[in-house]
Amino acid sequence: MLTAAVFALAGLLFFTSFNTAKGTNIRTDASLLKLSDLIEERSHKNGKLDESNGSLRDDVESLAERDNGGTKADDARLKALEKNAGTKKLSGDAVSVTLADAPPNATAKLPGYPEPQPNDLVIHQQDLQAVVNALWQGGAEGIKVMDQRLISTSAVRCVGNTLILQGRVYSPPYKVTAVGDPEKLKTALAASPEIQNYMLYVNAYGLGWKVDDDGAMTLPGYSGTVDLHYAKPVE
CATH class of the missing domain: 3.30.70.1880 (Protein of unknown function DUF881)
Structure with missing residues (x-):
């Protein structure tokens, strides 16, 4: 009876493991690696978007400087604000x-x-x-x-x-x-x-x-x- 109980418990464990894994290796760290890769990919993408955003901002500012209707004093104040803001x-x-x-x-x-x-x-x-x-x-x-x-x-x-x-x-x-x-x-x-x-x-x-x-x-x-x-x- 004890032997039968041990085999029954082992069978239950095997069935639970099979049902959980559903054909995959549950001891692998693949899912964690995929998450890590996703985070790294998004971080890299955000970096590229920042570079693109910075380039577009420079273009907009260049166009605005051609004829912004401001005085030299206004331009000086704007440059000081840009320096303090950290955008230059x-x-x-x-x-x-x-x-x-x-x-x-x-x-x-x-x-x-x-x-x-x-x-x-x-x-x-x-x-x-x-x-x-x-x-x-x-x-x-x-x-x-x-x-x-x-x-x-x-x-x-x-x-x-x-x-x-x-x-x-x-x-x-x-x-x-x-x-x-x-x-x-x-x-x-x-x-x-x-x-x-x-x-x-x-x-x-x-x-x-x-x-x-x-x-x-x-x-x-x-x-x-x-x-x-x-x-x-x-x-």
């Missing part, structure tokens, strides 16, 4: 900060620190935001994260250890570049309490941190949409 290229001395995950097999490198948990070994949203905030605090004239210029409505958001910025997806290492006075920018980075906390994890667990003087550099202008997107109540 910006040149000057630059400082870049690179953040990277720690090795997956990292252990505590300093005495008195506990062995790291998985969350201790990856870059988080607050780490990137701390760098951006410190650079603005240091008088940055413009900032780009990876290959995208930040504007007033840009949101640095992370899901897990993946950065989602203005419709595009990035994986670490993350690079933040700012144009401004290099010494003031680096002083602001060193003075940030949030970055000081991050440096504890750099020293204890090996998270990546690198600050470079890039010299003269040109940041791209923001080329995406400037329309505000916001939630609406469901009727």
Whole structure:
């Protein structure tokens, strides 16, 4: 009777597995890979659309400048607004900060620190935001994260250890570049309490941190949409 019960249970498991799989391999990660590929494809498509949008915007502005009916003072004010809005290229001395995950097999490198948990070994949203905030605090004239210029409505958001910025997806290492006075920018980075906390994890667990003087550099202008997107109540 015990043997019959074991075979009956095994049969039930086989039937459940067959019914769930429906002819597919349920142990494969293919569905996850397909989702990852889709995200990568959409991110690439969004990048192409941003480039196209930027090119069209340049054409529109070029046509508008031919005869806009404005005075030289109006034109000067418009150029100042464009610079502050981040929609035009910006040149000057630059400082870049690179953040990277720690090795997956990292252990505590300093005495008195506990062995790291998985969350201790990856870059988080607050780490990137701390760098951006410190650079603005240091008088940055413009900032780009990876290959995208930040504007007033840009949101640095992370899901897990993946950065989602203005419709595009990035994986670490993350690079933040700012144009401004290099010494003031680096002083602001060193003075940030949030970055000081991050440096504890750099020293204890090996998270990546690198600050470079890039010299003269040109940041791209923001080329995406400037329309505000916001939630609406469901009727």
